[in-house]
Structures are given as C-alpha cells and as structure tokens.
C-alpha cells in the first residue's frame with residue numbers, strides 16, 4: 328500500500344504527495360473548468376494605477392453593501408398599507424394609527440437587534456452609491472473615456488444611473504412616513520401634469536385615488552426585485568465590457584493607444600481593490616453607527632392631509648425639487664385642459680432632456696470632431712479639450728444651481744434673506760451661470776495649455792542668475808523633463824508649439840531648449856531685472 332501510494336498509479340506519486348493541497352485543488356479544478364484559459368488571462372489583466380479609476384469600484388462596493396443590507400431589511404420590513412395601531416417600544420408614537428410599513432420601519436429601528444444600524448447603513452450606502460456613480464460619470468466624461476470603442480458602456484452607464492435614481496426614490500418611499508409620503512405626493516403631481524393621459528397614469532400607478540392601498544407593495548416589488556435585477560444584470564454587462572475593451576489609461580512613459588500599463592489583477596490590484604472594499608464597508612458602518620439618517624419617528628406616519636416641512640429629499644433627488652421650485656407658475660389653457668408648465672417643464676421635460684443629452688453626447692461629439700472612426704484608449708487631459716471641459720463645468724453649474732434651489736427655504740432661513748429674492752437670484756443664475764462657467768473654463772483650459780507649451784519651448788528656470796558687465800540680470804533655463812525621472816522609457820519629444828503664432832508675438836518666441844547658456848524667456852528675464 329505504502330509503495331503504491333508513494334509511486335502513485337500514474338507514476339507521479341512522490342511529486343503528487345509533495346505538492347501543496349491548494350495546488351492539487353487548483354489542478355483538479357483546472358481539469359474540470361475553463362479556469363486556465365479564462366482565469367489565467369483574468370488574473371494577468373492590467374489595471375491602471377490611478378485613483379480616479381477606483382471611483383467605479385467605489386460604486387460597485389457600495390452597491391454590494393446595499394444588496395447585503397437590503398436583503399437583511401426584507402426579513403423584517405412589511406410592505407403593506409393596511410392600518411395598524413403602533414404598540415412598539417418608541418413611547419411617543421404608541422397608540423398612533425399608521426400603515427404596517429411604517430410600523431415595521433419603527434420596529435426595525437427600535438426593536439430588532441442591530442436594526443437601526445443596518446437601516447442607517449442601507450441609507451448611507453444609497454447616498455454614497457449615487458455620489459460614486461456621479462463622480463465616476465464625471466471621470467469618464469472629462470477624460471473622454473466614453474469615445475469609441477466604449478460608447479456602449481457609456482450608454483449602459485447612463486442607464487445604470489437612471490435605474491439607481493429610481494431605486495433610491497422607491498426605497499426612500501417605502502417606510503411610508505410623512506416625508507416619503509410627501510415625496511410620493513409630488514411624484515403624483517408630476518404624473519398629473521402630463522397632458523391628456525396624466526390622470527390615467529396616476530390612477531394606474533396608485534391603483535386608484537392617491538394614496539390608495541397599493542403603492543407601497545408595488546414600490547417594494549420594484550425596489551427589491553425588478554430594479555436590483557436590472558442593476559445587477561447591467562453592472563455585469565458593464566464590467567464584462569470593461570474587461571473586454573480594457574481600461575483607458577493616462578498618458579505616460581511606455582503607454583500607447585495599443586497597450587495598458589498597470590498593476591496585474593493578481594495580486595496587486597486585488598489587494599488595492601480588496602482594501603477599498605473593506606474601507607467602504609467600514610466607513611459605511613461607522614457612518615451608520617455615528618450619524619443619524621432619516622429618523623422617520625420624528626416625522627410620524629404619512630397622512631394625506633399633512634405635508635412635512637423643513638425636510639429635504641436625499642441629495643440625488645434635490646435637483647428635481649430645485650427645478651420645481653424655480654420655474655414660475657406658468658399655465659396655459661387649451662380647449663378646457665390646463666397645461667401646468669411649472670411642473671411639466673422641470674419634472675418631465677428637464678430630466679428627459681438631461682438624460683437624452685447624456686445618452687447622445689459621445690455620438691454627437693465624435694460626429695462634430697470627426698473622430699468617429701478612431702479608437703481612443705488614452706485619457707484626455709481635460710485642459711486639452713477646452714470645449715468638452717467647458718460643457719462639463721457648465722453642466723455641473725446648472726446642476727449645482729438646481730440642487731441649491733432644492734434647499735432654497737433652508738438657505739433663506741439660515742442666512743436670513745428673502746426667499747423670493749433668493750429664488751430670483753437662482754433663476755438668473757440657472758441661465759447665466761452655465762454660460763459664464765463654460766466661457767471661463769474654456770479660457771482657463773486654453774491658458775493652461777498655452778502655459779505648458781510655453782514652458783516646453785523656453786524650459787524651466789535653472790535657479791541661476793547671471794549678471795552682465797552692464798549690470799543687467801538674466802536667468803538661465805534648462806529643458807523641461809517631460810516625464811518623471813527614472814521613467815522606464817524615453818518618450819518621443821513633444822511637438823513644439825505652432826511657430827507662426829509664436830513668431831507673431833515676440834514675447835512668446837521660444838528660447839533654446841538645450842542646457843547651454845541661454846538668454847531665457849525675454850519676458851521673464853525682463854521681469855527679473
């Protein structure tokens with residue numbers, strides 16, 4: 328027996344026994360699953376080493392926290408609107424009639440062990456998730472990572488964004504407290520503003536007159552089944568495309584449009600990303616433990632004859648609320664039907680247009696710039712695309728003004744200013760702000776590029792000053808080191824600036840780019856004298 332096992336039936340006995348069990352397991356798995364072909368490549372995939380590439384992962388990990396905490400919440404949440412009398416441990420609300428949904432939210436908060444922690448973790452994760460998606464989108468936009476061949480991933484991304492907003496709104500409505508009920512009331516007002524079919528849409532969604540008895544269970548099905556299913560499916564497709572198309576990367580030594588330079592997936596990237604996942608988990612748990620969020624017991628149950636005051640929606644819905652507050656009370660009466668522009672424009676037309684622009688942007692930009700047929704794998708530096716960067720900053724300004732307007736009552740009260748005056752200032756800012764932001768950003772980008780070209784042409788100041796016999800001073804320049812010292816490969820020198828425009832301006836004429844004695848840049852030399 329001993330001899331046979333030492334040799335082994337295949338004659339590889341001693342090797343077989345000497346090998347680590349993990350290695351044997353890997354071999355056994357490899358013989359049965361396509362691990363070597365698929366996994367081998369996967370483990371060697373290169374990940375660019377730049378923090379901005381972790382924003383997508385931040386979104387991913389907060390989504391995972393949402394799924395985990397969400398599933399836990401389903402164990403205790405009752406998605407029903409039937410009326411019950413509260414008799415839980417939160418004394419101020421004892422004896423109050425409320426929906427079973429609100430009752431179960433209170434029980435999760437006060438009676439289920441660890442319930443408040445997990446509920447708050449779920450809510451904080453939702454806030455971080457949407458912020459991470461927003462920042463990730465901006466990274467993709469400003470670096471041009473949406474260009475060919477990644478347009479499909481951009482389209483999937485925008486869809487993920489829409490789904491996440493819907494998921495957040497549905498979740499926020501579930502507890503059926505005064506705040507979430509007010510949000511639902513606004514949603515119903517928006518439906519009613521849709522011409523011709525508005526009242527039918529509202530009846531259809533609420534199962535009759537507002538609020539009806541169905542909306543919470545319908546939102547529940549959307550929140551825990553339909554939308555998460557779509558989110559998971561699309562995130563999977565999104566990540567498969569990221570792997571298939573490879574990452575974009577910042578320019579640098581050895582990086583071309585045809586390669587990706589970075590950390591391999593295993594072990595370096597896994598360590599970074601695993602660390603990030605633990606940080607996300609830890610920070611969310613810490614926030615949930617220390618920072619109160621959505622204390623529904625202070626608002627009380629929803630009653631259609633009451634509205635909540637002094638409350639704010641979650642930040643990601645704030646821009647819609649702001650838009651509703653800014654549009655003046657415009658109405659038109661056509662053949663006995665009233666068109667409520669003040670609701671239709673901000674809550675239906677504006678978000679529709681916003682997402683249409685987002686969906687279409689990569690295609691429009693590539694058509695206009697004529698870059699339709701080129702593949703782009705290197706990130707643009709935002710300054711080198713002044714128009715795109717200007718448009719992005721204009722969009723952020725537009726969004727920022729709307730967000731501020733969503734809290735105009737809070738701002739007016741905190742700073743003791745007139746609410747009406749503030750609303751008018753914000754209305755003007757909404758129109759003028761983005762235009763100014765675009766012009767300013769475009770100018771700053773062009774100036775930054777020009778400054779860099781000038782530096783490339785004239786070199787860096789060496790720090791040495793020479794005094795002429797006549798008493799004048801000149802500073803020396805040395806050529807710019809275009810990449811970090813110690814970089815593995817020497818890149819091709821950058822092309823010099825457009826000579827014709829330089830020659831037309833004597834102050835911008837380039838000095839010599841060697842390290843030999845130089846008179847330097849005339850303008851700077853003059854300033855030193």
Ligand code: HEM
Nearest residue numbers: 393394397398400401404450453495498499501551555621
């Ligand atoms: C993108 C994903 C998600 C987002 C943005 C999100 C957002 C939210 C928000 C903001 C709330 C209100 C929390 C509060 O009461 O303060 C909520 C409640 C809830 N969510 Fe989610 N959620 C997500 C995914 C999920 C998933 C995957 C599940 C379950 C499978 C889930 C189950 C629940 C339940 C049961 C509640 C009601 C419990 C309560 O409010 O106390 N969620 N969600």
Ligand code: HEM
Nearest residue numbers: 380383384386387464472477480481484485487488574575
């Ligand atoms: C649930 C939300 C999302 C998750 C979990 C997610 C996750 C990721 C991850 C992990 C990456 C690779 C790392 C990186 O480049 O950051 C990535 C890349 C990408 N994402 Fe997302 N993303 C989401 C939403 C979005 C949105 C809203 C957009 C744009 C509208 C978008 C567009 C892209 C594009 C174009 C890439 C490829 C970028 C490149 O190769 O450099 N994603 N995403």
